[in-house]
Amino acid sequence: MYRPFLLHRPLSPPLAWLGLSVLIFAACLVGIFARPIGFLSVFWPANALLLGLLVRYPRLARPPAWVAAAVGYVAADLVTGSSWSMALWLNGANLLGATAGWLVLRRLDERIRRLQRTISALYLLLAALTASAVGALAGCGAAPVYFNSPWTDLLSLWFSTELMNYMLIVPVVLAAPRADDPPPATQEVPLIWRVAPVSSLLLAEGVRTVIGGPGMLAFVVPGLLWCALSYSPFVSSLLSLVVCLWTMAGVATGVLNFTPAHASDVFSLRVGVTLLALGPLAVACASAARAEALRRLDHAVRHDDLTGVLARRAFLQQGERLLARYQRESAGLAVLMVDVDHFKQVNDQLGHDAGDQLLIGIAQAMTSALRPQDVLGRLGGEEFAVVLPDASPAEAHAIAERLRTVVEQRPFGTAQAPEQHATVSIGLVHSASLGGDADLDTLLLAADAALYRAKAEGRNRVMTG
Template sequence: MATRFLSLPRAPSLPLQCAGVGLLVFVACLLGILARPTGYLSAFWPANAVMAGLLVRYPALGRHPAAWAAGAVGFVAADLATGASWAMALWLNAANLVDIVVVWQLLHRLDEPNRRLQRATSALYLLLASSAGSAIGALAGSGAGPVFFDAPWTQVLAMWFSTQLMNYLLLLPLVLAAPHADDPPPAPRKLPLALRLAPWGALAAGEGLRLLVSGPGSLVLPLPGLLWCAMSYRMFTSALVSAIVCSWLLVAVALGLLDLNFTPSHAGEVLSLRVGISLLALGPLAVACANAAGAETLRRLDHAVRHDGLTGALARQALLEQGHLGLRQSVADGGGMAVLMIDADHFKQINDRHGHHVGDQVLRALARVTAATLRPQDRLGRMGGEEFAVVLPGVSPAEAQAIAE
């Protein structure tokens, strides 16, 4: 099948992208600082996940020192702009950068499908990298507890680790799995509307039960709905739903809707809550990763069955199916359709004189050149040997003659 893509807008220059990293980190830091209780560490700190996600998603940024420098400036500038001292800004944000370096080092070495959370093991890699980065960052920053927050370093260590782990598992999948501009559109779903909306109904039911059921078990009541969403929707959609549900849980705690006191004096309870939320998000994420891996395997198998392995053109049966569909559509639209038969002249002599390897190169070149001249709606297939066919929907005899020539 010949496919022509519209030219995408040119990507911004690398220096501009680096500046964008710094700006996004600055804004994310401000959001975290505004959500921070006075004198305490923030429960919502998206900056580390945003920066680490961008550097992993775009490898050229991760290898460019200017991107790291811009991110560091964004961290420090946000603290200074909100009244922090130089000592506090440098210490805390040095720990943040150490955290990000660890996560980046562990994730950027993976292949692209794993980085985009499209393998069954992707969730495990994400958990390991997030845990390692959060732990090392917490060790680097915990000493600031007695100095700036009048809190024991062990307490700050636990709070820092649990906060960063939770934020990584909630936000990093959103950055890594966000659709690319050149991603193929999702396949149309043929399920009835009621079945497509059923996962949302299960999720709403779980949230409703949470208001009626008290106790620690109420935290996981939305889990069946989250798992159903993970099995039904794309990775990014599932990650977004999990982030919203878990963030709402944090808001409910902060507003006192759940019987948990969110202060450093109850660090054990807060640690338990944040780790619980992290694992609540991890379950649907693992299911979504496995689902994405299965979908990719099916897509590859379907492509292998429907396409000729040598030339990349449609296989004979797939071309016949496409031709029947095109014919019915052309008849319904009142238009015409043409089929061109293409044969490589003297192909047997090429094989006999130069060998089958050269013959294969000729077939690949013929398919490539032919596909380059076709419209997006045209279909090229290999009928067998050196014979190809092209289906041209919506053309008149004169137009078909012009295309053939």
């Protein structure tokens, strides 16, 4: 079963800020060790990581977070031998750039920030351009002071590396799996088709290694687009990050030195790599938006629009599947028919809105009392049905009594009747009592007959058929 790699309990703010400081410190060390001697880093992930975390976790974006990040930035420079003035200047520019990008993204709809809308990639590009420009403008004045080079060269190199880093790293952070994400659709796809897109990337890498030439940058585009159509935005962004960094390293090895002497070539390479990642990112966002729309449509079709439980047709389909699986097993399967007692009186005396609220509350109460594997559906009006897989007759009766009790004890307040209470009558039948060949319709009819006996004997009770 799909389990996102996430903490189930959020960290306390002090621990979160301490973790942020340590993470920025480590990311800065990665960037510092990637610096050419006497100049800026070839790859600087810290700013993009900071922006992604602040946007992904809005509660983290408080003044202490910026202080913690600043401590991480400056500490990394100081322990690697930089002067205080250089560390403060360059890292002040880093913080300004990340803050500018955060201001662009912070008020967007959550689905846009999670890369689940077709426009997500464009907003991310706007934020990356803004952050890169602000950071580069704030830091370029350091070039003649610390690097003995024109400020225009530092402006070009800073802007291009930040633009590339933001477009490659921030999507990975924003789209990383969360606890409330639905299972990925790729689980229902045969294994050969799940690995085919990433295999095409490996093939493209091999082909361009053999062929080479100026067109080698585009060899991986079809594979990246296929991955964007086949995988989640997170997986697609992660693959883009790996492929684009590998592409940049492959092009630059032995050809480019990431210093002012090659500023125009480096600028062209980094912008090209950024655009290489932008196309698959836009496709992945559009694909995610389409998948979400299909999920919403499927949910609307399969679920009752009032109570949120399964609609009749979907309940019958899922019940048949469970019956085919559990009918002949040792524990078997049970079916409950549940009817709200005196529901017509509620509608007549308090109105249909009160009746609707009562049905919603009863459905929520029963859902809370069922096991995760149990299936609840609304068959129509005030009538519900439940399938209890892998339940013995005694276990099924205990669950039915639990449903009856939780409904009886829970108040269902409405504007017309703040302390309204309700009861349900339940008919129960177990597959073992009807033999191994009974279908779901037969079980429902038997449970319905038991339900009518429960009503005839005074309601608010469980009767077994």
